[in-house]
Amino acid sequence: MNNAPQPHHHLSSDEIDLFELFHAIWKRKKWLIGCTLFAGLLGVGYAYLAPQVYQVSSVLRPAAINELDALNRSEVYKLPPVDALAKVGARLESYEARLSFFRANPALFEAFQRPGQSLEQSFEAFNKNAINLTFPDPKNVDALNGAIRLEMQYPKGVDGVAILNGFVDYAIKLEREQVSADLKVIVNNRLNEIKGKIDAARANYETDKQSKIARLLEADKLKRAQLEDELSAVRLQMKVERSNRLVELAEAISIAKSIGIKSPTTPSALGAAASRGSSQVMRTEVNNQKIPLYFMGTDVLEAERTALEQRTNDDFTDGRVAEIRKELRMLDVNREVEVLKSRSKEDIFLRDVEPLWAEEARLRGLDIDMSGLKLVTIDRMAQTPLSPIKPFKAIIIGLSLVAGLMLGALIALIGHFVQARRENGPFPMPDRHLPHPQKHTH
Template sequence: MSNAHQLHQALPSDEIDLFELFGAIWKQKKLVMGCTLLAGLLGVGYAYLAPKVYQVSSVLRPAAINELDALNRSEVYKLPPADALAKVAAQLDSYETRLGFFRANPGLFGAFQQPGRSPEQSFEAFNNNDAHLVVPDPKNPDSLNNYIRLEMQYPSGVDGAAILNGFVTYAITQQRDQVGADLKVIVNNRLNELKGKIDAARANYETGKASRIAKLLEADDVKRAQLQDELSALRLQMQAQRTSRLAELDEAISIAKSIGIKYPTTPSAMAAEARTGSGQVMRTEVTNQAIPLYFLGTQALEAERAALARRTNDDFTNNRVAEIGKELRMLEVNREVEVLKSRKSEDIFLQDVEPLWAEQARLRSLNIDMSALKLVTVDRQAQEPSSPIKPKKTLIIALSLVAGLMLGVLMALIWHFVQARRQAGPFSAQDERRLPHR
């Protein structure tokens, strides 16, 4: 039993004694301090020799409502301040805009050019690593969603403030030009639309006018034909009446000759003459019966017949002939058609085009020049930084000292365990040979 106890005391224990470790580290304090000092020197060297990186930023906020009031009141292009800020943000984040600014300002990006790199490759390096857009998180209710921030990191020898401010101005100008171009296109499209409506109204007017003239002329032709037919019928009627009158006169002359009536007389006068003979007598005769025509006597009847026989035109015997002549004369010229054809400013007769003309005049009077339009407010311009953001000297030195300390401690512990293993190795072999066999 005593041999086993002595052997157990002689064998190394598997438990770690913290005091023994601290003692071992303290014994190697020079090693630990040397590693810490070496790492600290390396950190100091890196902190002061590493390339310096600077950062600038610019903050943009929505423009005041009155800055965009004229554009919004045009009723053509609606652009609230928040939308204007979003459009500028899209321009700032646009690859095409950044490439355009890069190509337009080669002098500002000379430091980004490296041997063996094409300008496009240099721009890619700048675009991917050096400039980025920061927008507030819309899901965060505590964040203010009415701003955007553009940040850029750059090495020494680069005018970062000039680049960032120039890029912001370039992007705003590009967006302003885009708004102006969009407004011009919209106005031109609306003007073309209004012109089409006015042309349609003018075409409808021309069609209506031509239709009206055609209807008036057609009505005149119909009326003229009807009057000419009526005139021809009247003349035939009058000719027939003249022929009938001649026949009546011939018959009356024959009767008057047969009874010896040469001068106009009446039946009562003839009866009185037959009874008393001739005499100077004045008679008044009232009767409701028509006296036969032959009582006019042969002299009057033959005179009338001769006159009718010589007549070549019966138009004067009927007033309607003169009225027809008047109407035909009036139909020779249609004054309404003449006025319609002689119109000079026909647009004033168009229907329902006054609102179109008013809108057309309003659109043409719009100021499409957007050079003075303020889309956003530059809340903070980029300023030349007073110190670089990289390398962080204090942090690098502190981390290097901590790393050196940890490395020294690790090396001290490794040295302690190696020495302990060497010391415990031979003793264990001898004790193992001395162990009693059961």
């Protein structure tokens, strides 16, 4: 039995031996060390010569409830602490607020101003990435207790602490002034509204008063006309009655003369005198029948007729005339109208204005010290940083050393392959002396 020889596997010339590569790189360790040192020096130079960037931060939290109690109890302007913090945050984020602070403090921003640039262009260089705000997440259940964080990055030579703290104070001041102006406008609007309602009440009162005076005077005029008509009617009635009385007296006088009655008598006395002669007798007569007028005798009747004929005024004969005159005299002056016209303080007679006066007095008496109004609590003010945040020296130096090391290794490998190619020729041929497997027959 013939045993077939086992083939021997050898590495081809294009396979890479890592140990050989490492040995080749180490043979050229000067390149490795030189590139590493050179890159390290470059990294050190950049780390220490690059512009240094510092960072400061400030934290704002909602003010205590008692700080805004006076404003909220005014019942004019409601400002919860969370809303006050949101207002200040919006002011801090406002482009106009930042620009006005930039204009108001040119000495703090000299480093951002460049020759040939306008103020707005220089401000853009500052505002682009200088101040960043972080607001509390509204979806967070603890958002009511959240805070606003301000961060500012600035180069060396800039007073970032003064800028950030000054800007926070400036924004709070602007918002405080805005709240004060809003409060003043709201109070003035309410006062104008109350004044309008009081003026309307005065106008209604004046209209009602004039209407009442007109009704009273009209009623007096009507009453006077009715009384004057009644007086004329009564006088006419009395004149007719006097004329009728004269006619009645003339008839009675004629009858009395015809029967010879000169003095007042009665029917019984007249009969007794005719039968008994002239004896003097005193008689008492009780009779429920009306005695005719002519029994009064001609003397009495003629005297009455003469008096009636000489009468010029019959007013005294009827008591109603005196009553009418009294009522007419009372109508000469309407005391109620006189009192209405003589009112000096008519506002006290206005209706439903007492609450308006009370509200007006309360609004005019509002004395809220807006200069001391604390909208937010500065939980942490900006402090001078101990070291810059950029550049990261250790990372830069470490990366530069790694890059130099890799560059040195690459150069060493390139040198090794170039030398190997020169030694083996441009196209190395495969090894023809390697044994080939033999075929065996059984």
